[in-house]
Amino acid sequence: MHLLHITTLLAVLAELSVSTTPQDINCVQHRARAGDFVDGPAKVSADPLVHFDSPMITVFNETVSENWSFDAASHDGKASIVLYLTRGTVASNIAAxxxxxxxxxxxxxxxxxxxxxxxxxxxxxxxxxxGTWSNDAGNITWGFSASKDFKQSVVTIKSPTINGTFKLKSRGPPIYPGGLVYPDSRASVLLAPEMYWQEQFPVADAEVHLSIRGTPFDLYGVGGRDKNWNSRPWAAISGKWDMARAIAGPYGLMLWNYTSAVDGRPYFSATLTKGTKVIFRTANQESLCSETYGTVILAKNGPVHLSSAPDTKSPLPKSRHTGYLIDLVSPKTDEHWRFALDFSQTTFLVSC
Known part of the structure; x- marks a missing residue:
């Protein structure tokens, strides 16, 4: 058994056009406006061969959304950042x-x-x-730029309140739910009913330099990024979920432990990398004689329970658990990895 202990806190009517600028003659551009949507169904793509940063929703209705996510924690687990760039219905705002x-x-x-x-x-x-999210006045721009080989990305924010960059350098290949590596026609981008997911950077080196209302925020650590898109809001389709990513020595871990509100069933995806190669993957949570499987146990004896900020008007209850004990087992190779993850800080806590 490999035993590893890690401290972590990671608990429209759209336009399609072709750019004709000389340097980007072969670029394809897709724009979406806040508040623009169609009545009735909107097509949600599930094509596994579409590049992971390309939009999978091109026409928005009152419920669909697509979200590019970036996160990181410092090496000591004390500082952290989560950043979302979203198109579509979110936080009760239609076609936002x-x-x-x-x-x-x-x-x-x-x-x-x-x-x-x-x-x-x-x-x-x-x-x-x-990707660029901006206002008509021109004084707010949030955006990202990513290499199509999935090696590096940078988020840049320019606004009256926040300025700076969030850089990621990948330490693993892009993966689908279940751990197959992009591109693979056998793979599925569907993690659970109505929950589509792609992991561009399962684990990455992170560097953040931001000014937040004049206060510096600088971070060096571990992070990653992914994208999900849904035909209905998270709160409608999700029961509960745990997501974890970690680096321990040469190993990188990416895990989703998800319960669907659509059918009430659990869904699981765990991938282990060593260097830039996937050495273990599974979507099984049951012990099997010949197939890989994984388990997640909620730890309750760690030092930190996730909690709302002290000044929150309606604070949520503290989490009952303090981390995770994750076991990954390969019966064929007789290998067993164990990851013990403890919370060390709350980045944010929200109720869906």
Whole structure:
């Protein structure tokens, strides 16, 4: 058995056009406006061969959404950041264009901001994909740029309250639910009913330099990024979920433990990398004689329970658990990895 202990806190009517600028003659651009949507169904793509940063929803109705997510924790687990760039219905705002950031400093101070803007633009070029969320006044821009080889990305924010960058350098290949590596026609982007998911960077080195209302936030640590899209809001389709990513020595771990509100069933995905190679993957949570499987136990004897910020008007109850004990087993190779993850800080706590 490999035993590893880690401290972590990671608990429209749209336009399609072709860019004709000389340097990006082969780029494809997709724009979406806040408040623009159609009545009736909107197509949600499930094509496993579409590039992971390309939009999977091109026409929005009152319920669909697509979300690019970025997260990181410092090496000591004391500071953290979560950032979302969303198109579509979110937080009861229909057909919104939103950036969300939540930060925890090492001293326990927290900051959260929602930026609802007017337009999002996704531009796919031969070597890069960029996404820009901006307002018509021109004084707020949230966006990302990512290499199409899934090696690196940078989020840049320019606004009256936040300025700076959030960089990620991947340490693993892009993966589907279940751990197959992109591109693979056998794979599925469906984690659970109505929950589509792609993991661009399962684990990555992170570097963050931001000014938050004049206060610096600097972080070096471990992070990653993923994308999910849904035909209905998270609160409608999700029962509960745990997501974890970690680096321990040469190993990288990416895990989803999800319960669907659509059918009430659990869904699971665990992938282990060593260097840049996937060495273990499973979607099984039951002990099997010949197939890989994994289990997640909620730990309750760690030092930190997740909690709302002290100044929250309606605080949520503290989490009953303090981390996770994760076991990954390969009967064929007689290998067993165990990861013990403890919470060390709350980045943000919200009720869906």
């Amino acid at each position: 264009q939103r950036g969300l950031i939540s930060i925890a400093w090492a001293n326990g101070t927290r900051y959260m901001e929602n930026a609802f803007v007017d337009t999002s633009t996704l531009t796919t070029c031969p070597k890069t994909t960029t």
